[in-house]
Amino acid sequence: MLMNLFAKLNDLFPDTMPYKSNVPFIAVILLGVTLSSCIATKPYEKPDIATENLYPFEQVELDSTTLADMPWQQVFRDPRLRDLIEEALDHNLELQSAIQQIRIAEANFFEGRMSMLPNLSAGADVSYNEQSDNSVNFGEGLDNISIPASEQYAVSLSSSWELDVWGKLTSAKKASFAALLQTEATRRAVQTTLIANVASTYYRLLALDKQLEITRQTVENRRRDVETVRSLKESDMVTGVSLQQSIANRYAAEVTIPEIEQQITVQEHALSMLLGRAPGSIERTSLSEQHPIDSLATGIPAQLLRNRPDIIAAEYSFRNAFELTNNARAYFYPSFTLTARGGYQSLQTEDLFQPGSLFYNLAAGLTQPIFNRGQNRARLKRSKARQKQALLELRSTILDASSEVSNTLSAFQKAEQKLQLRQNQLEALEHAVEFSRELLQYGEANYTEVLTTQQQLLSAQISNINDRLQQLTAGVDLYRALGGGWEKPAENQRVQNESRE
Structure with missing residues (x-):
């Protein structure tokens, strides 16, 4: 099973990616947290209800x-x-x-x-930025240099997904x-x-x-x-x-x-x-x-x-x-999230959808509750x-x-x-x-x-x-x-x- 997981991850990540060597390590982590989800949840069993003598014979x-x-x-x-x-x-x-x-x-x-599924949203941004001449110091003799105004255009898709490793x-x-x-x-x-x-x-x-x-x-x-x-x-x-x-x-x-x-x-x-x-x-x-x-x-x-x-x-x-x-x-238990964002970004509208305007970023996060003012403990007590x-x-x-x-x-x-x-x-x-x-x-x-x-x-x-x-x-x-x-x-x-x- 573990070898099949390695093979699937190897197919997903091209050889040129810098974290190719970390694929087995990632697979081990994912497999470990998946197996450990049994610790957090229990399988449902129907309650044992006695049916003897329910009717007067x-x-x-x-x-x-x-x-x-x-x-x-x-x-x-x-x-x-x-x-x-x-x-x-x-x-x-x-x-x-x-x-x-x-x-x-x-x-x-x-x-x-x-x-259970990741969310996906689209966005479009236009920004115009003009710096104050007194906000930047280029050094002695360069006081007359001013920073020109800039415009930036972007269209992007963003997604986030919480892995349900604990059920x-x-x-x-x-x-x-x-x-x-x-x-x-x-x-x-x-x-x-x-x-x-x-x-x-x-x-x-x-x-x-x-x-x-x-x-x-x-x-x-x-x-x-x-x-x-x-x-x-x-x-x-x-x-x-x-x-x-x-x-x-x-x-x-x-x-x-x-x-x-x-x-x-x-x-x-x-x-x-x-x-x-x-x-x-x-x-x-x-x-x-x-x-x-x-x-x-x-x-x-x-x-x-x-x-x-x-x-x-x-x-x-x-x-x-x-x-x-x-x-x-x-x-x-800790929550695991994956986020991704990608699209096109350019200073000129005519260059917005050129190959050179392409950008993307990927991120993974882990959040372990340490002190939550007793909310988790109270939630579990109420549920029981x-x-x-x-x-x-x-x-x-x-x-x-x-x-x-x-x-x-x-x-x-x-x-x-x-x-x-x-x-x-x-x-x-x-x-x-x-x-x-x-x-x-x-x-x-x-x-x-x-x-x-x-x-x-x-x-x-x-x-x-x-x-x-x-x-x-x-x-x-x-x-x-x-x-x-x-x-x-x-x-x-x-x-x-x-x-x-």
């Missing part, structure tokens, strides 16, 4: 199948909901802001990558690349959250529609009850108190209608904001047409690390901090602390993800149990309301019993809608908690490309 059966691998178009079957999600992905303002953050990170990475620039480039990947992962996290929010808000709208439908039907039933009780009072089978109770019972149900309508308006406006449009009505289907997710496959814990965008972003944040620590460590902080945030993000998966699984399973029990309650209450009305007509029961069973039935119907909503939203939350809702690019190829750069 009593809740799931662990296998390689995961709900997160399903495209969101297959998870959400309602065509109107799919259209709304598409609109949100195209126009949501928070998602658009996250995309612009990626553009900023791309520019930072481009800047870091280009810092300082490379570490900065790798840190900016990790920051770029972090912004991309953050954008995916925003997208998965957006899809989940659109679906959950849509389901809440459908649940409110169903509540409004049931409440209006209840009001209509209680209007008929009022007429029934009025007829019974005319037959002296009930008192006026029962009639007034029936009227109040009707208005007690009817007064909730404006409140439900207001909640519908609020949810429509919230969904409009997610879609990036002005507040307005939302076209939708009905709650009865919705189906909960038919898969609770969570996959293995290692897949959670691969699928969750926030975990991916946290890991890239740690990598960014790791590379910045390498960069801070390299500041303790941020690296540890990023590692702690990564572990915290993984624990939060595990907790979210466990909670949403439990919510989904409990909602299913409640729906089964609630159905039994509804059947019993419907029979109770029917029997109490019949008994009232025959004078075997008072209106208080009818009123009590009606109120219980309405409450159970509203609770049944909430149980249904909990089942649907728990499925949405589980899909998001597992990292579903974004297309997974070939991350391995990205890492390979980065390592080659």
